Amino acid sequence: MNGSLTVLGHGSVDWGLVAIFATVYAGMFLGGLPKLRLDRTGVALLGAIAVIPLTGWSVTEAAQTVDLPTIVLLFAFMVVAAQMRLGGFFGAVTRGVGALPWSGPMLLGALIAVSAALSAVFSNDVVCLAVTPVVVALCRQRAMPPVPFLIGLACAANIGSAATLIGNPQNMLIGSMLKLHFADHLRHAAVPVVLSLVMLWVWLVHGTGRAGWAERAPPALNGHDTPPFDAWQTAKGLSVAAVLMGVFLFTDFPRELAALIGAGVLLLSRRLHSAEVMGYVDWSLLLLFMGLFVVNHAFQTTGVAAQAVAWGATQGIHLHEPGTLTLVSVLLSNLVSNVPAVMLLLPHLGPNPQEAGMLLALVSTLAGNLLLVGSIANLIVVDLAAKQGVAIDWRQHLRLAAPAALGSLGLTVGWLVLTR
Structure with missing residues (x-):
């Protein structure tokens, strides 16, 4: 050879x-x-x-060439999320929201808030996996249209995950490789995330021309299969998650090591077999990350990417400028998905990579709401809903989600520019 x-x-x-x-x-x-x-x-x-x-x-x-801290952090939080799923926490919270004696729009607002908050800690994909079947069942029970609730769930999970450096895989990658401070990111992201969630609710309730609200829940086809609520396992998982959040917010202890220790504590169980917990780890996603690290590093050695960035700079196109980075990130995130897009852009963020990285974390995540294929969370919701007899095609998603996505992107860029 x-x-x-x-x-x-x-x-x-x-x-x-x-x-x-x-x-x-x-x-x-x-x-x-x-x-x-x-x-x-x-x-x-x-x-x-x-x-x-x-x-x-x-x-x-x-x-x-593989960034091991990113892989370790991602794996550890998959274990934490698995603990919460097996403890029935996500289903119990969703059913609690559905039991509130509120109207459909008010329940949608509660679901958006809860989904966003959970996604900021336990990741958007996990929340969508656990919550979607319960939302469909609750819509049937209360004779409410499922489509606005399901699209609200997916969009809110994406928006909420943008608030923290552990809310989704691309944010974990950005935070790990650029050494971003957890509390700083949360402080800068909190306002645009909250405003984006409000915008999403207002749009789905008042701006869609009641699109989807005239529908009724279809007859039941398949029952939803979620683990029963286990107070002890839930308390154990929540305790570890709370400690980790405290460590991230108030110390400089390495996030990947803290998360790995937390995962180890959760695996010490007399009731949940480690193989059962590991069954919820997304090994496919971990392999995707590792493969892309190797391919991207090899591509960087060719110099093609550096030459393209240098040529763009001669044409007045600078990736570190908020408008350019936003446009390129939105386009790439909806072409190749946000994780590969972030891997491509990270080496080219200019003289202040931490500041540009925070914008990239927000924009690449919010861009996932634009198209149905823009986020794995969207596809999870649509696939699980289809198994329950609720069909959502790309046109419905575009009509209901894209305006909120564009609004949230504009709002976020404007906020970050004003507060620089």
Whole structure:
């Protein structure tokens, strides 16, 4: 293999890496590769395997391109979220909201607030997985239209997750690689997140022309299967989550180490088998991250990305400027999804990467509400709803969610510019 690399020459290797990079990101856009039974994770993993011989790296050298603190933090919070799901916490909270003697619009507001708050701590994807079936069942019980509630759930989960550096995978990545301070991010993000949630509720209730509100819940097809509420397991998970939040907010102790210790405490259980908890860990997402780290690092060695950024600067296009970064982040997040988009943009944030990184964390997350494919949380809600007999297509999502997404993006950029 080394001989082959010498014959090919440096330029040929560079173009090979560019071709692999382009193929991998085409897979991110398409959700896989045509005529092959590969999802995004499979594409990223095969891309990582392919670049190793082209770069001449050893497996150890390839592994060193992976940002281990990000992977550890993501894994640890998957364990914390698994504890809360197995304890029946998310279902119990949702049923508590549904039991309130309020009108449909007021219940929607409560669901938006609760979903956002939970997502800021336990991640948007986890909340959508646990809450969607319960929301559909509650809409049936109270004869309320499910579509505004489900779109409200997905959008609120995305918006709420933007508030913290643990609310979603891309924020964990940004916070870990740029060493952002947890409390600083929360302080800057809190106002635009809260205003965006209010805007979402106002739009869904008053600005949609009652689109979807005239519908009625369909007849029950499948029962929702959520774990029963377990007060002890819930209290255990909430205690660990509260301690971790305190550590993140008030100390400089490494977040990934604190989260890993918390996950270890939760795995010490006489009632929940560790294999059951590990079954809720999204190993596919962890592999996606690792594959993209390897592919992106190999692509950086070609110099193509740096040359493109330098050329853009000669044309007056600077990624560190709020308007440019917002536009590029929104476009990329809805083309290849927000995690790959963030990985592409992180090395090119200019002279003040911490400030640009905070904007990137907010914008890449809020952009997920624009299109149905813009966020995994959206797809989770739509897929689970379909299994319960509630169909939501991309047109419905665009009509109900996109105006709120654009409004929240404009509001966020304006707020951050005013408070610089």
